[in-house]
Amino acid sequence: xxxxxxxxxxxxxxxxxxxxxxxxxxxxxxxxxxxxxVLMIEYSAYEAMAAKEIEQIVDEAADKYHVRHIxxxxxxxxxxxxxxxxxxxxxxxxxxxAIDAMRYVIEEVKRRxxxxxxxxxxxxxxxxxxxxxGQAK
Amino acid sequence: xxxxxxxxxxxxxxxxxxxxxxxxxxxxxxxxxxxxxVLMIEYSAYEAMAAKEIEQIVDEAADKYHVRHIxxxxxxxxxxxxxxxxxxxxxxxxxxxAIDAMRYVIEEVKRRxxxxxxxxxxxxxxxxxxxxxGQAK
Amino acid sequence: MxxxxxxxxxxxxxLGIKSMSLExxxxxxxxxxxRAVSGLSGASALPPSPLIAVNRSYARATDVLSNGxxxxxxxxxxxx
Amino acid sequence: MxxxxxxxxxxxxxLGIKSMSLExxxxxxxxxxxRAVSGLSGASALPPSPLIAVNRSYARATDVLSNGxxxxxxxxxxxx
Numbered sequence: 001x002x003x004x005x006x007x008x009x010x011x012x013x014x015x016x017x018x019x020x021x022x023x024x025x026x027x028x029x030x031x032x033x034x035x036x037x038v039l040m041i042e043y044s045a046y047e048a049m050a051a052k053e054i055e056q057i058v059d060e061a062a063d064k065y066h067v068r069h070i071x072x073x074x075x076x077x078x079x080x081x082x083x084x085x086x087x088x089x090x091x092x093x094x095x096x097x098a099i100d101a102m103r104y105v106i107e108e109v110k111r112r113x114x115x116x117x118x119x120x121x122x123x124x125x126x127x128x129x130x131x132x133x134g135q136a137k
Numbered sequence: 138x139x140x141x142x143x144x145x146x147x148x149x150x151x152x153x154x155x156x157x158x159x160x161x162x163x164x165x166x167x168x169x170x171x172x173x174x175v176l177m178i179e180y181s182a183y184e185a186m187a188a189k190e191i192e193q194i195v196d197e198a199a200d201k202y203h204v205r206h207i208x209x210x211x212x213x214x215x216x217x218x219x220x221x222x223x224x225x226x227x228x229x230x231x232x233x234x235a236i237d238a239m240r241y242v243i244e245e246v247k248r249r250x251x252x253x254x255x256x257x258x259x260x261x262x263x264x265x266x267x268x269x270x271g272q273a274k
Numbered sequence: 275m276x277x278x279x280x281x282x283x284x285x286x287x288x289l290g291i292k293s294m295s296l297e298x299x300x301x302x303x304x305x306x307x308x309r310a311v312s313g314l315s316g317a318s319a320l321p322p323s324p325l326i327a328v329n330r331s332y333a334r335a336t337d338v339l340s341n342g343x344x345x346x347x348x349x350x351x352x353x354x
Numbered sequence: 355m356x357x358x359x360x361x362x363x364x365x366x367x368x369l370g371i372k373s374m375s376l377e378x379x380x381x382x383x384x385x386x387x388x389r390a391v392s393g394l395s396g397a398s399a400l401p402p403s404p405l406i407a408v409n410r411s412y413a414r415a416t417d418v419l420s421n422g423x424x425x426x427x428x429x430x431x432x433x434x
Contacts, residue, residue: 017168020165020166021162022164026158043433074434082152095164098162110434113431113434114407116433118363243354247351251282251327251348251353252353254352
């Protein structure tokens with residue numbers, strides 16, 4: 001979780017000659033959020049539960065869309081602007097299930113995985129993303 | 138169009154620090170189609186029109202989802218099993234427009250771009266994909 | 275007037291040609307070109323109303339052509 | 355019986371603690387733990403019904419606890 005995400009490596013995990021479609025989602029740290037200039041984001045998690053929840057989400061996507069090939073990586077710790085915090089790769093014979101499964105996994109990870117972001121801004125302030133507002137990204 | 142698609146390079150084309158989400162679709166040559174073992178696929182196109190149509194599709198996606206960062210590559214010629222025939226990369230501040238734009242582009246390219254596949258099978262036969270059936274993949 | 279007619283993929287294979295020049299009457303339409311082509315050897319393998327592009331844009335049978343237009347017969351596409 | 359209570363992110367910051375051991379009565383519930391925590395210094399910053407996980411699964415206020423359970427207070431998540 002502490003080294004940069006290698007997308008090619010994740011894609012390689014799902015390679016199978018029966019697949020005709022690979023779908024990838026990469027979440028990266030944005031330079032601005034709600035009008036404030038972001039310096040970096042500190043990601044933290046309830047690690048044991050996050051791992052369990054993510055495993056369950058992947059299993060659900062596999063069942064729901066019959067997608068056997070799903071790879072996911074989520075980083076924790078301090079991430080700079082432009083760095084990838086999450087990458088999801090799905091592959092399937094056809095494109096619709098690959099894209100649907102990818103979308104399901106990112107939506108559910110954002111909804112359920114116990115992971116938090118502490119944004120540090122250029123003006124010296126910091127903010128727990130979503131805390132208080134309960135507003136989903 | 139004749140060298141392998143470099144996904145990292147396409148992703149690099151859309152990198153912008155204002156973006157928090159990158160979405161990728163890669164279409165690859167499958168080892169079987171409708172129960173037949175595929176050896177390779179020959180892609181051909183009405184190149185001038187395909188380029189124009191793809192440019193228009195990208196413009197439509199940009200307008201529809203307000204996604205400024207879209208990169209696309211489509212290969213022609215003989216492709217082996219597992220090789221990428223198309224890659225689409227979109228990036229946006231938020232994930233929903235990035236994923237929607239990616240999906241729009243691949244659906245429309247498959248529906249409208251004048252590109253054809255001649256599948257060569259292990260049993261020595263060959264078939265123009267979709268020809269006759271008019272069935273969309 | 276003269277137009278260029280292009281054939282691709284399975285259509286080029288059925289007809290045995292990739293392109294031809296065609297002399298048509300003034301205010302000739304896409305439909306006129308389709309009828310002319312339907313008389314070619316191998317054209318029975320083409321659908322009665324094939325997809326047509328004029329100057330690289332999809333067109334309708336009633337569209338009127340101009341001298342020098344490029345008319346393409348587009349088999350069912352299968353890109354991606 | 356004894357349960358372990360975990361706090362994360364903004365909750366850990368408000369309370370100034372990341373975990374504690376809590377002694378509760380037999381057949382104590384998630385709700386009992388939430389009430390006990392609401393008496394801690396800094397707990398006013400927590401919502402009245404925070405999201406709770408028991409042994410790494412989301413739980414309800416009425417769920418009955420067992421000795422040794424791990425109860426986690428989950429702030430609004432923001433992964434991805």
